[in-house]
Each structure stands twice: as structure tokens, then as C-alpha cells.
Amino acid sequence: MTVPTLRDVAALAGVSMSTVSRVLNDRGGVTPEKRARIEQALQQLDYVTNVSARSLRGTRTRTYALLVDDLNTAFFSGLAESLTKIALEDGCTLLIVTTQKAYERERRILMEMRARQVDGLFVVAASGDRSGDRARHPAGLPVVYVERFPPGIDADVVTFDYYRAGLEQIDQLWADGHRRIAFLGGTVAEDPGRRRLAAFRDGLRSHGVEPDPDLISTDHLTDQDTWPALEQLRTLADPPTALVVTVAPPLHAALRMAAEHDWPIAIASYETIDTPELTPVRLIITHGDLDELARVAAQTLQGLLADQPVGRTTEHRTVLLDTVVDRYDPT
The missing domain is CATH 3.40.50.2300 (Response regulator)
Known part of the structure; x- marks a missing residue:
């Protein structure tokens, strides 16, 4: 099933992606007529509700983890907040662990999360080449890399273009x-x-x-x-x-x-x-829209869970999300 994107909503509503983003984030500057068209497009494409409708329920522990550099930037704290919201709406638990962008720490945490029997992982790749490292992915643990392509391996990735x-x-x-x-x-x-x-x-x-x-x-x-x-x-x-x-x-x-x-x-x-x-x-x-990044990452992880639990043979998936542009002139 194709995941609706910000570009799809904008095209259906006949507006720019920046305008859709303003409505999604409850910002001003959008006329009532455009807002109505966007809300209709969101409903028609099931953009807002499809995470809950195709949720992560039905897994073993309903516990997931996010591995991220740190939470000191607006980007990563926003990503963590969006994924946490999705998990809560689905009755799941999201563990958040910081790696300080160190691959050895990421590698160790991956193994710990497998021992904790989490159902899947969202990972912002730390620095370090993973090629030749047999322990880079614990067997049977679905992993979706978010924002960054992990060096040295093919993986399932959701990022902005x-x-x-x-x-x-x-x-x-x-x-x-x-x-x-x-x-x-x-x-x-x-x-x-x-x-x-x-x-x-x-x-x-x-x-x-x-x-x-x-x-x-x-x-x-x-x-x-x-x-x-x-x-x-x-x-x-x-x-x-x-x-x-x-x-x-x-x-x-x-x-x-x-x-x-x-x-x-x-x-x-x-x-x-x-x-x-x-x-x-x-x-x-x-x-980019962090809510969309989190939503598509959650749906990608759901797809991996559907391909398992006995092992995964399908090709890895890469999802490149559109960005929006805002222009400001000097005051």
C-alpha cells in the first residue's frame, strides 16, 4: 500500500507543500478556503489517521526503541516527541536511548534492546562503518534507520530528500x-x-x-x-x-x-x-515535516514486522520524503 506524502496532499488540495505544513502544524497565514481544501485532502488520503488505522499493534511486547544522538537539538527532540505520540496512540511504549553519535555505543545498545525483546528499533545512525560487522543487526530484530543512511550496509531508511x-x-x-x-x-x-x-x-x-x-x-x-x-x-x-x-x-x-x-x-x-x-x-x-518523518518511519517498521517474525528476505526499502521551503526577507 502506498503511503500518502505531503506532496500528495498538496497536489490534491491544489496548494504548496509549505501551506499544507502550516495547516498540519496549526500555524497561521492560510485562508479558510485553502485550509478547508487541505483538510478535505487529508481526510480523503487518510493522511492523519492512517498511522492509527495501520498501527503497530499485534506484536510481542508492543515496546519499541529509538536510538538517537542526543535530545539537545530541536530536530531530534521533535522526532522523539512525534514517535512517542504515535506509540502512545497505538498503546505501545517507546524507549529513547542516546548514542552520542558513537557507533560502539549504538552497537552495544542494539544488542541490549534485543535482550529486552523490543519489537523493533528506530535508529539515527551513529558515526562508524558497519561493513564487516556481523553484530551490526541482532538477528530477527526489525530496524528502520531514520534521517541518515548507515555507513557500510544496506538497510531500511526513511529520510528527507x-x-x-x-x-x-x-x-x-x-x-x-x-x-x-x-x-x-x-x-x-x-x-x-x-x-x-x-x-x-x-x-x-x-x-x-x-x-x-x-x-x-x-x-x-x-x-x-x-x-x-x-x-x-x-x-x-x-x-x-x-x-x-x-x-x-x-x-x-x-x-x-x-x-x-x-x-x-x-x-x-x-x-x-x-x-x-x-x-x-x-x-x-x-x-522537513518531523511528524511525517515519524509517521512514515512507523509505517515502514510495521511493514518489516509484517515480513517477519521468522526472518526477512525482501529487499530493503528507502523512502525519500519531500521538504518544504520558507523564504524570509530582511526586516
């Missing part, structure tokens, strides 16, 4: 007249940073521009280590007019530098901020 989103970011900046576009990112040696950087490079090449190495700066995990890279970009003889930013610390640093130095830089970001409408520069925010 960051590659397509990155291409669209470049297209939007190009349409706005930007030709010198820089990339300021976090870790790009693994997913999803690798997909985001690939999209940046391929997006520029699609417009006939070879990426300039001087405009690509990565592995920035704090505001402090981002500041020198931003200063270097800002003071180039031919500085960029736009930035693609992939994680929160570089975004915060870039907005602060733009404000302090009156730097007219446009920013396309995969992260958001609390008050984007107060941005000092043009800001394009690409984001």
Missing part, C-alpha cells in the same frame, strides 16, 4: 541573481552532509559553474570555529553573495556576522531559527 532539496536551493539562489555561492557545512564525510555537499556541487554545475574550492568550508560544529571561515569568505577579493548553510552553528554565526558587519549575504539553510521573520538578510529555509 536532501539531495533534491540542495539542487532546489541552488536553483532559487541562481534565480535571485547569485553567481558566487559559498558552502558552509558541518560534517560532510557521512550522511546527510555528504548528500548536501554533492547537491551543492551538482547544482552549480547544472548552471555551468564549476564549484570554487575557496568557497567551500566544512566540518564546522560550533559558532566559534565557524567565525574565521566566515571572515575569510567575507573579505575575499570577490566575496560570495550567497551562502548555503547545513547545520545550526554556522547559521547562527553567519546571521551574527551579517548583522554586525552589514554584510548583504543571502543564506539558504537546512536549519531554522526561532524568529526567522527578524532576519537581517534574505533567508531561505529548507526543512
Whole structure:
């Protein structure tokens, strides 16, 4: 059975995905007529209720676990909240365990969860290559990886389509007249940073521009280590007019530098901020709907449970969810 997506709802209602997201998250800015069309499309596609209708009931312990880096970011705490809500609606229990992005800890927890007889796992992959590790998946335990592709193995994955989103970011900046576009990112040696950087490079090449190495700066995990890279970009003889930013610390640093130095830089970001409408520069925010990510991950896990309990022989599944784009002009 095909899982309805945000794009399906938007197409049926004749509106943008961003407008659907506003209704789902009970935000303003949507006319009553559009809201009525969206609510009708949601009902027709069974978008809101299909998790409960095709729930995770009927398993052995009705207990699941989420393995996640930590709960200190809005993204992961939001994901945990959405999955917990789904579990509660289905009369199930969700255990939440942090890995601190360490594969050895993830590996140990996987084995512990098998011993606890949980029915299935949602895993945000920690750093580390899993190829050649026989213990990477305890036998008979369904696992759905969320947000990141796990290095070194084929697996069932539900994530946002960051590659397509990155291409669209470049297209939007190009349409706005930007030709010198820089990339300021976090870790790009693994997913999803690798997909985001690939999209940046391929997006520029699609417009006939070879990426300039001087405009690509990565592995920035704090505001402090981002500041020198931003200063270097800002003071180039031919500085960029736009930035693609992939994680929160570089975004915060870039907005602060733009404000302090009156730097007219446009920013396309995969992260958001609390008050984007107060941005000092043009800001394009690409984001996914965490409720949809959790919902589709739960349905994917349900599919794995249907294929088991004696062992799984079907091919692994990858679900790439659409993102939405919000644009904010400087105040």
C-alpha cells in the first residue's frame, strides 16, 4: 500500500507543500478556503489517521526503541516527541536511548534492546562503518534507520530528500541573481552532509559553474570555529553573495556576522531559527515535516514486522520524503 506524502496532499488540495505544513502544524497565514481544501485532502488520503488505522499493534511486547544522538537539538527532540505520540496512540511504549553519535555505543545498545525483546528499533545512525560487522543487526530484530543512511550496509531508511532539496536551493539562489555561492557545512564525510555537499556541487554545475574550492568550508560544529571561515569568505577579493548553510552553528554565526558587519549575504539553510521573520538578510529555509518523518518511519517498521517474525528476505526499502521551503526577507 502506498503511503500518502505531503506532496500528495498538496497536489490534491491544489496548494504548496509549505501551506499544507502550516495547516498540519496549526500555524497561521492560510485562508479558510485553502485550509478547508487541505483538510478535505487529508481526510480523503487518510493522511492523519492512517498511522492509527495501520498501527503497530499485534506484536510481542508492543515496546519499541529509538536510538538517537542526543535530545539537545530541536530536530531530534521533535522526532522523539512525534514517535512517542504515535506509540502512545497505538498503546505501545517507546524507549529513547542516546548514542552520542558513537557507533560502539549504538552497537552495544542494539544488542541490549534485543535482550529486552523490543519489537523493533528506530535508529539515527551513529558515526562508524558497519561493513564487516556481523553484530551490526541482532538477528530477527526489525530496524528502520531514520534521517541518515548507515555507513557500510544496506538497510531500511526513511529520510528527507536532501539531495533534491540542495539542487532546489541552488536553483532559487541562481534565480535571485547569485553567481558566487559559498558552502558552509558541518560534517560532510557521512550522511546527510555528504548528500548536501554533492547537491551543492551538482547544482552549480547544472548552471555551468564549476564549484570554487575557496568557497567551500566544512566540518564546522560550533559558532566559534565557524567565525574565521566566515571572515575569510567575507573579505575575499570577490566575496560570495550567497551562502548555503547545513547545520545550526554556522547559521547562527553567519546571521551574527551579517548583522554586525552589514554584510548583504543571502543564506539558504537546512536549519531554522526561532524568529526567522527578524532576519537581517534574505533567508531561505529548507526543512522537513518531523511528524511525517515519524509517521512514515512507523509505517515502514510495521511493514518489516509484517515480513517477519521468522526472518526477512525482501529487499530493503528507502523512502525519500519531500521538504518544504520558507523564504524570509530582511526586516
